[in-house]
Amino acid sequence: MALRSSAVRLGEDFTGIYGPETIERFRLLLGGMLTEWASWRWVTYVNVTLAAPALIGALPLAKPVITKKPKLNIPGIVVVSEGRSVVLDNSVQNRLGF
Numbered sequence: 001m002a003l004r005s006s007a008v009r010l011g012e013d014f015t016g017i018y019g020p021e022t023i024e025r026f027r028l029l030l031g032g033m034l035t036e037w038a039s040w041r042w043v044t045y046v047n048v049t050l051a052a053p054a055l056i057g058a059l060p061l062a063k064p065v066i067t068k069k070p071k072l073n074i075p076g077i078v079v080v081s082e083g084r085s086v087v088l089d090n091s092v093q094n095r096l097g098f
């Protein structure tokens with residue numbers, strides 16, 4: 001909202017501000033029509049038809065990475081395990097009102 005009001009006050013070009021909003025509204029409208037008139041399966045079909053060419057186009061850019069066997073990050077494993085148990089413990093305590 002701040003971008004819109006500053007653009008209106010300063011008289012700047014609106015294309016950079018309203019272009020993405022228009023595309024987003026059009027996408028939402030098309031998605032709603034697709035699910036209303038066809039079914040949710042068609043959303044997957046549309047996504048697959050868009051993702052397949054992107055994946056095929058990206059394959060030549062992917063380079064194989066040859067590295068040495070990675071070392072096991074023991075300190076990282078300990079920190080992540082303790083962090084997850086602290087978060088889980090706090091969420092259980094908050095639900096039970098401790």
